[in-house]
Amino acid sequence: MIRELLEKNPTVAEVAIKCPASMQVFEKLGIDYCCGGQRPIAEALREKGASLEEIAQAVETASASQPVQERDWTQTTLTELADHIEAVYHTFLRSELPRLSELFARVLEAHEAKHGHVLLPLRDTYESLETELESHMLKEEQVLFPMIRAREANPSPEVMGFPIEAPISVMEQEHLNAANALASMRQITGNYSLPDDACPSFHNLYQSLQALEENLHRHIHLENNILFPRAIQQGRSAAWM
Helix, strand or coil: CHHHHHHCCCEHHHHHHHCCCHHHHHHHHCCCCCCCCCCEHHHHHHHHCCCHHHHHHHHHHHHHHCCCCCCCCCCCCHHHHHHHHHHHHHHHHHHHHHHHHHHHHHHHHHHHHHHHHHHHHHHHHHHHHHHHHHHHHHHHHHHHHHHHHHHHHCCCHHHHCCCCHHHHHHHHHHHHHHHHHHHHHHHHCCCCCCCCCCCHHHHHHHHHHHHHHHHHHHHHHHHHHHHHHHHHHHHHHHHCC
């Protein structure tokens, strides 16, 4: 399946949607499949010096190693997908963000004197990301997701009257801000290269930030590449009814 798909030179996002195991491979290669997922896969691989055959083999290996295949979110209701994002990804962030803040404090206390030139800009970038994510989740939970659920439950002219493209555009820009912050954090740390004197908390901090990065990439992918396009298309389809 993956080989046939790649031969058609789809976008990176299309590969991620149709073969979720590919996201694991994209993370390792540093290929953007969430905010920059509209690039042709051949172009993205060429930039990374990888071939279609290499990516096909890697995706097949990643898929075989996954005990449970991810649900096909293109075939669920929008309400189910919005519920999933809140239950899984928003819950993760609300638990992980405060923990990371505490971890930063511990690592800085022990290592600021020697590694403050890396840790201080890293912490500042993280804190800006944390603040924006907290605001972002509230906007989704209080405005955009209720709107998506209401439109799906009652696609009447009254409910569909407010264009959903405007709030989605705001969310997409904030996703881009988050992706840029993640890239900046990776650059500051030299791809999360630990110093020789890193303590266990230092190791934990870098591992946790990389896990946050991957989680956010998958989170943004579900919204930018599946939920938002489907919500916009739903509105356009209703206009023709």
